[in-house]
Amino acid sequence: MAILGIRDIAALANVSPATVSRVFSTPEMVSKKTLNKVQKIIDEVGYRPNRMGASLRTRKSGNIVAIIPDITNPVNAGIIRAIEQGAQSAGYSVLLGDTQGLEEREQHYAGLVSHGQADGLLLFCSRIPFKTDPNLPLMEQLPPMVNGNERIDSDEVIQVAVDNVAAAKAAINYLISLGHKRIAAITGPGNIASSNERLEGYQLALNEAGIELDSALQLEGEYLVQSGMDCARQLLLLPQRPTAIFCFSDDMAIGVMKFLQKQGFVVPDDISVMGFDDINYAKFVTPSLTTVHQPLHEIGSTCIELLLKQLQGQKVEPGRRYLPFELKVRDSTGKAPE
Incomplete structure (x- = not known):
């Protein structure tokens, strides 16, 4: 098999291309088990990284992808506005992916990060749109990412929502x-x-x-x-x-x-x-x-803040961040009729 690049190594090792890149650039950030696994594949095929290509890969795209099930839903309006404001203040553009709840669309928009067309991902659904190896640490297999509003059943994902x-x-x-x-x-x-x-x-x-x-x-x-x-x-x-x-x-x-x-x-x-x-x-x-x-604007601003920290090289602990909810009592509720 002719090895063309990092994506081929990633496929053979069953890890993400980002993980293979870290093996070459910052191996200290990769677990020993994963490092050995990827290095074994590299040695077997005799792969040597293309330094010019590596330089291109480390160049920022300036884009962030936000995967949202329905951008017409009024719940998402405040979230999207906060994301746009936070991203633009940091010099990023936001690519909105309206998935209509379809898994294949989630994977399509997530692929923009894998292919270098975006630097990070904001995910507002409950599925991880990447193929992952359950035997390896999840965070090592994912790009910079924050999950908002919808729970992903993993303590290894950075998540923001109300309780x-x-x-x-x-x-x-x-x-x-x-x-x-x-x-x-x-x-x-x-x-x-x-x-x-x-x-x-x-x-x-x-x-x-x-x-x-x-x-x-x-x-x-x-x-x-x-x-x-x-x-x-x-x-x-x-x-x-x-x-x-x-x-x-x-x-x-x-x-x-x-x-x-x-x-x-x-x-x-x-x-x-x-x-x-x-x-x-x-x-x-x-x-x-x-x-x-629901503090929709705060959910959006917290999500983009946590993603930007990752893109700036800061370590962000995984797990859920709960934002406060409030009961707004108005005129549509009253005492039970006798």
């Missing part, structure tokens, strides 16, 4: 304090980590209050206004309707309120509605929406 379990639990505890016992939950898609965390918080709060879980009150939505309307219709058909509905996004909560009002229900006198996110227009709908405030 979704605690936030959902606080929301339900507030509704319980108003006397509500039949509290419905309209979740996000089941393959989204943050939705599953919020469901956990919802169930924990009910269990701790001694309120029996009712599966008929848990519906899976799609983080869209229409999805909220559709789920509200199903909940109104139940023999015993909920007195409060907790939606895992503000868009769905607004859809729920719109449908309830069309059916002649008064929010919150008949049914209370609570959202999650605190998007810009949550306080402008009628009635104004009680919701869980």
